[in-house]
Amino acid sequence: TSFGYARVDEGRKQALVDEVFHKVAERYDLMNDLMSGGLHRVWKDAMVSYLAPPRAMGSGWRLLDVAGGTGDIATRVVRRSNEMARAVVCDINESMLNVGRDRAEKAGLGDVITFTQGNAEDLPFPDRSFDAYTIAFGIRNVPDIPKALREARRVLKRGGRFLCLEFSEVDVPVLDKLYDTFSFQAIPVVGKWVTGDGDPYQYLVESIRRFPNQERFADMIREAGFERVTYRNYSGGIAALHSGWKL
Ligand code: SAM
Incomplete structure (x- = not known):
């Protein structure tokens, strides 16, 4: 591509990603906490504050959370809106969706959050059907x-x-050096310790390394037709939040 981001072996890449998340689905939330030292919660909360879903009654505001997995973002958005917003979680992986569906039921959010299986590259929804689209720690996995x-x-x-x-x-x-050491050495080890298999985590660490940096990714978003594209770094750039508008 014009960004030099490898698109070879797309079929194989998706199969590998699917295998990773089938394996970890049950322990996905625990792993997130362990591997980010709980930071993923702070970043997700900041993302939802920035989105600021409306709390007005009858707004009919709808979120699509793609690669939404166990529903972390959708749950936060719906809660932040005083349960006025509706959310659809779309993920390619049935195991992740099942964990999310159970969790939403238990939280009493079963009728405001729905779970749909689908591929981010080919979404099973009509044109112009959502007010917001979120994707957290998901786009990196999409071929x-x-x-x-x-x-x-x-x-x-x-x-x-x-x-x-x-x-x-x-x-x-x-x-940057500390983070490199931590991610390359510690993450696969912790992953193996908790899930019995370090390979999925080796893959995840490598996919982070290959993902375009802040500026390059902002260009990709502009290239897709979004306007007013900006980003903000969290925790020194360990994570970044990119924003764009369909105008
Ligand atoms: N958004 C959640 C969060 O932040 O906790 C889950 C992120 S998890 C690291 C990545 C998710 O992307 C997995 O649930 C995986 O199944 C999903 N995924 C991978 N490839 C996908 C694709 N092509 N389309 C939709 N979802 C995909």
């Missing part, structure tokens, strides 16, 4: 990212908001 970005724009209404939270490039000296 054809430009295609997923075009799909995001297609399903958004005019004036709709795109938000993407993803691991990014650390821009703080010393922290």
Whole structure:
């Protein structure tokens, strides 16, 4: 691609990703806490504050959370809106969706959050059907990212908001070295310890390394037709939140 992001072996990549999340689904939430030291919660909360879903009654505001897995973002958004917003979680992986569906039921959010299986590259929704599109720690796993970005724009209404939270490039000296050591050495070890298999985590660490940095990813979002594209770093760039609008 024009961004030099490898798109070879797309079929194989998706199969590998699917296997990873089938294996970890049951322990996914625990792993997130262990591997990010709980930071993923802070980043997700910040993302939802930035999105600021309306709390007004009868707004009919609808979120699509793609690669939504166990429903972390959708749950936060719905709660933040005083349960006025509706959310659809779309994920390619049935195991992740099952864990999310159970969790939403238990939280009493079973009728405001729905779970749909689907591919980010080919979303099973009509044009202009959502007010916001979120994707957290998901786009990195999608083989054809430009295609997923075009799909995001297609399903958004005019004036709709795109938000993407993803691991990014650390821009703080010393922290970058520490982070490198931690992620390359510790993450696969902790992953093996908790789930019995380190390979999925080796893959995840490598996919972070290959993902375009903040500026390059912002360009990809613009290229998909989004406007007013900006980003903010979290924790020195360990994660970044990209924002764009369909105008
Ligand atoms: N958004 C959740 C969170 O932040 O906790 C889950 C993130 S998890 C790291 C990545 C998710 O992306 C997995 O649930 C995986 O099944 C999903 N995924 C991978 N490839 C996908 C694709 N092509 N389309 C939709 N979802 C995909």
